[in-house]
Amino acid sequence: MSGEGLTVRDLRVTFDGFKAVDGVDLDIRPGDLRFLIGPNGAGKTTLVDAVTGLVKAAGSVRFGDEELLGRPVHRIARLGIGRTFQTATVFEELTVLQNLDIAAGAGRGPLTMLRRRKNVPEAVTKALETTGLTDLRDRPAGVLAHGQKQWLEIGMLLVQDVKLLLLDEPVAGMSHDEREATGALLQRVSEDHTVVVIEHDMDFMRSFARSVSVLHAGQVLSEGTVAEVQADTKVQEVYLGRASEPEPTVASLTVPEEA
Numbered sequence: 001m002s003g004e005g006l007t008v009r010d011l012r013v014t015f016d017g018f019k020a021v022d023g024v025d026l027d028i029r030p031g032d033l034r035f036l037i038g039p040n041g042a043g044k045t046t047l048v049d050a051v052t053g054l055v056k057a058a059g060s061v062r063f064g065d066e067e068l069l070g071r072p073v074h075r076i077a078r079l080g081i082g083r084t085f086q087t088a089t090v091f092e093e094l095t096v097l098q099n100l101d102i103a104a105g106a107g108r109g110p111l112t113m114l115r116r117r118k119n120v121p122e123a124v125t126k127a128l129e130t131t132g133l134t135d136l137r138d139r140p141a142g143v144l145a146h147g148q149k150q151w152l153e154i155g156m157l158l159v160q161d162v163k164l165l166l167l168d169e170p171v172a173g174m175s176h177d178e179r180e181a182t183g184a185l186l187q188r189v190s191e192d193h194t195v196v197v198i199e200h201d202m203d204f205m206r207s208f209a210r211s212v213s214v215l216h217a218g219q220v221l222s223e224g225t226v227a228e229v230q231a232d233t234k235v236q237e238v239y240l241g242r243a244s245e246p247e248p249t250v251a252s253l254t255v256p257e258e259a
């Protein structure tokens, strides 16, 4: 895929003297499906907050030719950078279609958007198809299953024509089937978008990551393919604290309990 990649150089975020992100470099090429993993407190969410303008940071974050650091949140969003949070933020009283419509905006007034629509914009139809929510378009978002709400939120980014999606633990709390469906969705989305996923679920990461960055104590500990980071003794030490023992199997790489 052509388009903009994300280039992070010497990114630093400090909270009262504590270095939450401490000199991170990342090169995420267009069309990547990059997983950011690492133990609790590694700095993953803070890194995404810095990219999206939610926290002050030093260093450089470039999206294509544009420097993001120092820009307000809405200007960064306008460049085509969208994110989700750990808890889905959809309008529960409104239907799936209305949620997508509002996200798409398209200069319509609130009353027009709340009325049942005859002509659904192409971007909304496409987002319904991509997310598998076409049959649920007239249901209130509040009755959707947990996984479906996350997919709706991804759909709401797609209709805004984002180029880079930053997703914070998109499969947290999902069933096995929902996780599989989400992985397939992310693979579809990454065919023409760049996708960065913060994740704790190692099985999910192994199944769907195209590339992985492991963060630890605010720094990049390891980077590469799933196989490369799993074979990295530094990663094994951080996750298991016993790199000197017999090599752990791929399946035994698990993350510490959530705080």
Ligand SMILES: Nc1ncnc2c1ncn2[C@@H]1O[C@H](COP(=O)(O)OP(=O)(O)OP(=O)(O)O)[C@@H](O)[C@H]1O
Residues within 6 Å of the ligand: 015, 020, 038, 039, 040, 041, 042, 043, 044, 045, 046, 047, 259
């Ligand atoms: N607003 C803040 N003020 C002070 N410290 C913060 C703030 N936000 C995050 N931190 C600290 O920065 C460190 C990194 O936090 P962050 O949430 O980025 O980690 P994470 O890798 O996303 O962890 P998790 O996987 O648990 O979500 C933690 O020690 C956290 O307590």
